Amino acid sequence: xxxxxxxxxxxxxxxxxxxxxxxxxxxxxxxxxxxxxxxxxxxxxxxxxxxxxxxxxxxxxxxxxxxxxxxxxxxxxxxxxxxxxxxxxxxxxxxxxxxxxxxxxxxxxxxxxxxxxxxxxxxxxxxxxxxxxxxxxxxxxxxxxxxxxxxxxxxxxxxxxxxxxxxxxxxxxxxxxxxxxxxxxxxxxxxxxxxxxxxxxxxxxxxxxxxxxxxxxxxxxxxxxxxxxxxxxxxxxxxxxxxxxxxxxxxxxxxxxxxxxxxxxxxxxxxxxxxxx
DNA sequence: TTAATTTGACCCTT
DNA sequence: AAGGGTCAAATTAA
Numbered sequence: 311x312x313x314x315x316x317x318x319x320x321x322x323x324x325x326x327x328x329x330x331x332x333x334x335x336x337x338x339x340x341x342x343x344x345x346x347x348x349x350x351x352x353x354x355x356x357x358x359x360x361x362x363x364x365x366x367x368x369x370x371x372x373x374x375x376x377x378x379x380x381x382x383x384x385x386x387x388x389x390x391x392x393x394x395x396x397x398x399x400x401x402x403x404x405x406x407x408x409x410x411x412x413x414x415x416x417x418x419x420x421x422x423x424x425x426x427x428x429x430x431x432x433x434x435x436x437x438x439x440x441x442x443x444x445x446x447x448x449x450x451x452x453x454x455x456x457x458x459x460x461x462x463x464x465x466x467x468x469x470x471x472x473x474x475x476x477x478x479x480x481x482x483x484x485x486x487x488x489x490x491x492x493x494x495x496x497x498x499x500x501x502x503x504x505x506x507x508x509x510x511x512x513x514x515x516x517x518x519x520x521x522x523x524x525x526x527x528x529x530x531x532x533x534x535x536x537x538x539x540x541x542x543x544x545x546x547x548x549x550x551x552x553x554x555x556x557x558x559x560x561x562x563x564x565x566x567x568x569x570x571x572x573x574x575x576x577x578x579x580x581x582x583x584x585x586x587x
Numbered sequence: 588t589t590a591a592t593t594t595g596a597c598c599c600t601t
Numbered sequence: 602a603a604g605g606g607t608c609a610a611a612t613t614a615a
Contacts, residue, residue, distance in 0.1 A: 422592055424607060437606070441591090453606090593612070600605080 322360040329353045354471070418472060420452060432458030440474055448474035 333349040424437035433456040440448040449470040457463040 421590090423609095425593075426605065426607095429604060435605085439607095451606095589615085591612100591614070594610095595608105596610105597608075598606085601603090 319360055322357075326353050326357055326360070418450070428455065431455065433461075440472060442474035446474040448472055450474075 329349055330353055333346060333353065336346050336349060419441040420438035421441045421443075422436055422438050425434050426437070427434045435453055435455040438452045438454065440450040442448045450472045451469045453465075453467040453469075455465045455467075457465060
């Protein structure tokens with residue numbers, strides 16, 4: 311069992327390393343912000359998994375995984391878990407005539423599970439979750455809502471990171487392979503949101519009561535709202551992370567560190583080096 | 588037949 | 602109590 315964990319750990323680290331290299335490659339391509347962000351997400355997910363493995367080893371007493379502290383009712387546990395997921399929002403503008411939500415393909419496979427009319431909003435909000443939720447326990451969800459001001463703009467709000475392997479094409483190995491392949495197709499810039507005219511990501515730190523059980527992990531509140539520097543004139547980014555409890559649910563899911571954990575590196579800022587540009 | 592979407596009801600949070 | 606988010610049965614698509 312120990313050996314298995316170690317393999318997992320190494321695997322995650324290797325994957326993180328490979329993803330970092332991919333990211334480096336993408337830094338030289340001026341076109342695709344979204345790919346980079348996704349790579350970043352994947353890197354963070356790898357670190358998160360690796361860390362959770364270590365955390366488990368560090369805190370778990372010799373015999374078993376810490377049992378859930380007190381058997382929360384299923385519903386409560388789900389709620390708590392939901393709360394702990396990081397959240398960030400994109401504003402997506404699509405080309406005229408192509409403005410269908412279905413075109414907002416970000417490389418993941420989503421399954422719609424609800425739609426709701428929102429008070430004061432002209433258009434309903436669509437609720438999507440990862441197709442692999444049941445199979446792989448992937449908790450990523452997103453909400454898509456068309457802006458009532460400008461119907462070509464969609465607010466896409468993501469919650470939770472993908473823990474699935476996202477192998478849409480049944481060809482596992484590298485989880486980001488599909489993106490790379492698409493990238494080479496023509497000069498259509500961003501493969502993830504081909505219809506983009508602009509992309510707008512918001513970052514907030516909705517830290518609420520701010521009781522970080524993660525101790526010295528500081529949220530990236532120091533991150534100045536990176537208004538700026540995206541190539542085609544768009545804008546402000548807002549990633550909202552919710553630091554709440556850390557859940558030890560399924561071991562495979564493990565800790566979900568919020569997006570803002572990039573703040574672990576004191577030298578890292580979102581607006582530095584035109585990170586998103 | 589299976590998978591995805593639709594949609595009203597229900598639950599949770601504010 | 603109101604509004605937002607999720608569930609799940611019914612419906613539609615592949």
